Amino acid sequence: MSDGKTRLGRLEPAAIGGVMSRELANFRTYWRGTTFSSVLEPIVYLIAFGLGLSATLVDDVGGVPYVQYVGTGMVATAVIFSSALPAMFGTFVKHRFQNTYDAILAAPVDVEELVSAEMLWIACRASIYGCVPLLVTIAFGLDPAWGMLLTPIFCFATALGFAGFGVAMAATVSKIDQFNYVTALFVTPLFLVSGAFFPISGLPEGLQVLAQLNPLHQLVELVRGGAFGFEPIDIVRFAGLVAFAFVMWRIAIVRMEKRLID
Amino acid sequence: MAAMPAIELRGVVKTFGPITAVDGLDLDVPEGICLGLLGPNGAGKSTTMRLLTGQALPDSGELRALGHELPGDSKAARAEMGVVPQLDNLDVDVTVEENLAIFARLYRVGDIGAAVDRALDLARLRERRGDAVDELSGGMRRRLLLARGLIHDPRLILLDEPTVGLDPQIRTELWTLIGNLRSGGTTILMSTHYIEEAERLADEVAVMAQGKIVSRGRPAELIAQHAGRETAEIYAPPQRLAEARVTAEAAGLCVRPAGPAIAIVGSERAANGAVPEDAVRRAASLEDVFVLLTGEEAE
Numbered sequence: 001m002s003d004g005k006t007r008l009g010r011l012e013p014a015a016i017g018g019v020m021s022r023e024l025a026n027f028r029t030y031w032r033g034t035t036f037s038s039v040l041e042p043i044v045y046l047i048a049f050g051l052g053l054s055a056t057l058v059d060d061v062g063g064v065p066y067v068q069y070v071g072t073g074m075v076a077t078a079v080i081f082s083s084a085l086p087a088m089f090g091t092f093v094k095h096r097f098q099n100t101y102d103a104i105l106a107a108p109v110d111v112e113e114l115v116s117a118e119m120l121w122i123a124c125r126a127s128i129y130g131c132v133p134l135l136v137t138i139a140f141g142l143d144p145a146w147g148m149l150l151t152p153i154f155c156f157a158t159a160l161g162f163a164g165f166g167v168a169m170a171a172t173v174s175k176i177d178q179f180n181y182v183t184a185l186f187v188t189p190l191f192l193v194s195g196a197f198f199p200i201s202g203l204p205e206g207l208q209v210l211a212q213l214n215p216l217h218q219l220v221e222l223v224r225g226g227a228f229g230f231e232p233i234d235i236v237r238f239a240g241l242v243a244f245a246f247v248m249w250r251i252a253i254v255r256m257e258k259r260l261i262d
Numbered sequence: 263m264a265a266m267p268a269i270e271l272r273g274v275v276k277t278f279g280p281i282t283a284v285d286g287l288d289l290d291v292p293e294g295i296c297l298g299l300l301g302p303n304g305a306g307k308s309t310t311m312r313l314l315t316g317q318a319l320p321d322s323g324e325l326r327a328l329g330h331e332l333p334g335d336s337k338a339a340r341a342e343m344g345v346v347p348q349l350d351n352l353d354v355d356v357t358v359e360e361n362l363a364i365f366a367r368l369y370r371v372g373d374i375g376a377a378v379d380r381a382l383d384l385a386r387l388r389e390r391r392g393d394a395v396d397e398l399s400g401g402m403r404r405r406l407l408l409a410r411g412l413i414h415d416p417r418l419i420l421l422d423e424p425t426v427g428l429d430p431q432i433r434t435e436l437w438t439l440i441g442n443l444r445s446g447g448t449t450i451l452m453s454t455h456y457i458e459e460a461e462r463l464a465d466e467v468a469v470m471a472q473g474k475i476v477s478r479g480r481p482a483e484l485i486a487q488h489a490g491r492e493t494a495e496i497y498a499p500p501q502r503l504a505e506a507r508v509t510a511e512a513a514g515l516c517v518r519p520a521g522p523a524i525a526i527v528g529s530e531r532a533a534n535g536a537v538p539e540d541a542v543r544r545a546a547s548l549e550d551v552f553v554l555l556t557g558e559e560a561e
Contacts, residue, residue, distance in 0.1 A: 010337075018368035022353065025364060029355040029394075099351035103410075106315045106345035107368040108337045262278070262309075262318035 011116060015109040019117030022104075027125070035129075038082065042074050042133035046140055049197065061199055064228060071137025073196030075130050075151065075223045076158070076216040080191050082126040083159035087166020088179050091118065091256075095170065101260055111257045115167055119249060122163035123156050130155030134223065147226035154226070157241040158219040164248025171255035195220045215244045266329055268293045268418050268449040269314065274323030276309055276473075283309040285473030287323070293417075296440075296450040298464030300457070300548075302556050306473040307453035308348065311422045314451070315345055328418055341369065344416035346408050348423040352395045358382070358406055359391040362413055369414035377413050384439070385409035401432035408439055419443065421452040425459060437462055457549045467548065471556040481548050488554055489546035490528030494537045497523045510536055518553045527554060 027034075046067060054066035061069045094100040104114055131151055138144055169182050193200060193207060194216035200208050211217050218237040225234045269291035276284040284306045291297045299307050312318035314327055316336030325332035330339035352361055362381045366374040382388045385405040387398075395403060404425075411419060424440065425433040440463055444450060454460055460467045461481050468478040477484060496506050503524050507517045513536035516527040527550045529537050 014370050015368065018364065018370075021367050022364045025356045025360045026353055099347070099349050100353070102317065102347060102349075103345075103351040103365075104368065105317055106340060106347070107365060108341040108370070109368055110337060260317070262276075262312060 010110060011113055015113040016117040016120065018107075019104060019109060019114055020121045022100075023118070023121040034082075038078065038129040038132050039136070042071070042078065042136045045074055045077075046071055046133075046136060064224075065141070067140050068137055068142045068227070069224075070197060071133055071140060071142060072224045072227050073194070073220050074133035074137075075155065076194045076196050076220045077191050078133050079126050079130040079155050079159050079219060080162055080187060080216055082129040083122050083162040084166040084187055085183075086125075087118070087122050087163040088169050088182065089176070090122075091167045091170035092173070092176055092179075095259065096176075105260060111260055112253050114260075115164075115253045115256050116249065118167060119160055119163040119252065122166075123160040126159030126163070127152040127156035130159065134227075142227065145227055147230055148223075150226050151223055154219055154222040154238065154241065157238065157245050158215055160245035161215055161241065161248045164245065164252040167252040168248065168255040171252070171259040190214055190216050193217070215241055266293075267291055267326075268328055269451060270324070270326040271310075271313075272324040274310075274313065274325060275321045276306075276313060276318055277321055282473055284313065284320075287474060289468065289475060291449060291451050293449050294447050295465040296444045296452060296463055298460035298467040299451060299453040299470055300455065300460045300464075300467050300552060301453075301470035302455055305455075305470040305556070307455075307470055308422055309473075310470075311345075311420050311451075311453060314343075314420060315340060341414075342416055343418040343420060344411035344414065345420045346411040346422065346424055348426055350403055350407060352403060352407060352410070354396040355394055357392050357394055358387050358398070361395060361406065362410055365410050365413045371414050377415075380415075381409040381413050384412060400428065401435055404428060404432060404436055405439065408436065412443070416448070418449045418451070421450060421454075423453055423455070425454075425456065433459075457547070457552055461548050469552060469555045476555045477551070484551045485546050485548060489550040490530055491546055492528070492530040492543055493546045493550050494526045494529035494532075494541035494543050495520055495523045496526070496538055496541045498538075498540075506538055506541075512536075516554055518550070520553075525550065525553075 049070050051067060058066045060066055101114065105111065134148060134151055169179070173179060173182070193203065193211045194214055195211065200211040200217060203211060218240055222234055222237055225231060267290040269289065271287050271289040274284055274287040275282065287306070287310065299310065301307050309318055313320055313325060314332065316333045319333050327339040328342045330336070332339060359378055359382070362378045363374055366377045371377045382391055385408065387402060387406060390398060390402065395406065398406065408424070421440065425436050428436070437459070440450070444463060452463060464481070466479060467481055467484060468475045470476070477488065479487065496503060498506065507524055510517050510526045510532070513533055515529065515532055515536060518525050518527060526532065526537055526541065527546065529543065
């Protein structure tokens with residue numbers, strides 16, 4: 001077997017593009033439902049949390065109206081739910097039930113290219129869906145800012161990492177219902193302590209430290225930076241997201257090679 | 263100098279935990295022939311196919327396909343071979359045309375439109391090109407699966423149990439398509455456990471059992487070598503079948519079960535009385551060879 005460096009050199013755009021074209025062809029058959037829920041969910045959340053809570057309990061957080069605070073935070077929610085979950089379930093179904101990967105790997109496509117293409121596709125999609133809550137929040141009164149134009153890039157880097165996480169999980173579990181553990185142990189806590197709905201400064205100190213390691217928290221901070229003004233630390237936050245994506249990419253490839261190659 | 267075989271396997275071993283799926287397999291497939299890999303379930307046929315596509319890695323041994331070392335150069339080999347899997351893994355919500363175009367891209371085909379049109383003609387699905395796969399009949403889906411494996415006009419085709427589980431009409435349709443490929447000079451390695459499929463399509467048959475090739479040759483050669491000219495089938499109550507078996511075996515003849523009957527293989531060599539008068543005599547077949555060599559009932 002070749003080492004890591006050699007394998008990186010083997011990533012072929014034609015193979016990656018071919019796998020992504022398959023995803024695009026399938027997406028054309030179900031995009032309406034996915035897009036509908038992606039647009040409706042932030043509207044419902046903003047009405048329920050934003051308008052409901054701000055009218056009764058919280059008026060603003062650090063000077064930011066609560067509707068806008070939640071709206072910008074919900075970008076992270078949209079990203080994790082449109083990256084980690086599709087990666088987990090989609091990968092598992094394509095491998096175990098549809099035998100799609102057997103067909104693709106019989107063509108001149110390596111596992112590394114297959115995983116990269118799947119992650120890239122999910123990240124592209126999530127970077128678009130991730131922007132929807134921001135657009136909805138603008139409709140709810142958030143002033144547009146130039147920094148918001150970087151939101152798709154922040155979402156893309158984060159979604160890439162969570163897509164890798166989902167693929168790695170799909171390659172690890174033996175039954176589809178084991179995703180309940182993954183969701184309960186990782187996905188839900190990550191989005192709850194991301195700072196999307198409340199500032200993490202309100203958490204116990206230990207959890208605050210852990211929250212700093214949460215990529216979703218970094219995404220939330222970056223999106224709010226884009227909306228309300230960046231800070232120098234945001235460069236470090238973005239570098240952290242890129243590192244997270246890279247590490248998850250390699251882990252996903254290793255896990256899938258174990259799963260797909262006997 | 264002899265032409266290089268399309269497939270060359272030397273001493274290939276593949277184990278899964280305590281199970282040895284492929285056990286020191288030696289196999290050459292010359293260019294331009296259709297080789298039928300005939301064996302019962304669990305003989306190691308599908309594992310051999312997966313070794314050839316790089317989806318399984320050998321524990322030991324040497325593999326070459328179309329001159330490429332496997333698994334190291336597997337990607338280059340896969341670019342030149344087409345694979346038709348045992349299980350239907352088409353994208354069911356996507357159109358027939360898109361299913362083909364996706365694989366044309368994966369195989370880096372230059373003119374995707376022309377390749378798709380050619381594949382549609384081959385599968386006789388031109389009229390259904392815009393329909394979702396979900397709307398096709400079982401036979402159409404199988405033809406599409408075959409056309410997908412041929413989208414890049416491969417030099418070598420691996421057919422893994424191409425007609426398993428299909429009804430006779432669809433099976434015959436596919437046999438016609440595979441027969442046309444064979445006539446066109448494409449090298450084909452076809453795994454099957456259907457005797458009739460191997461007999462009809464394969465230039466040569468390699469009988470596989472417990473991970474090894476136990477015999478190989480043209481169907482007529484295998485029959486002559488292992489089963490002789492004639493087989494006598496005896497249909498009778500169990501008691502009488504048991505007596506007939508003892509008598510035949512005492513005369514040095516091979517006896518095998520044949521559903522409700524027993525078959526005495528090589529009955530032309532039988533001395534007087536070794537084969538009952540009311541036995542049904544027929545020409546020896548590849549099925550006789552299969553059962554004698556693998557110990558399994560044929561399908």
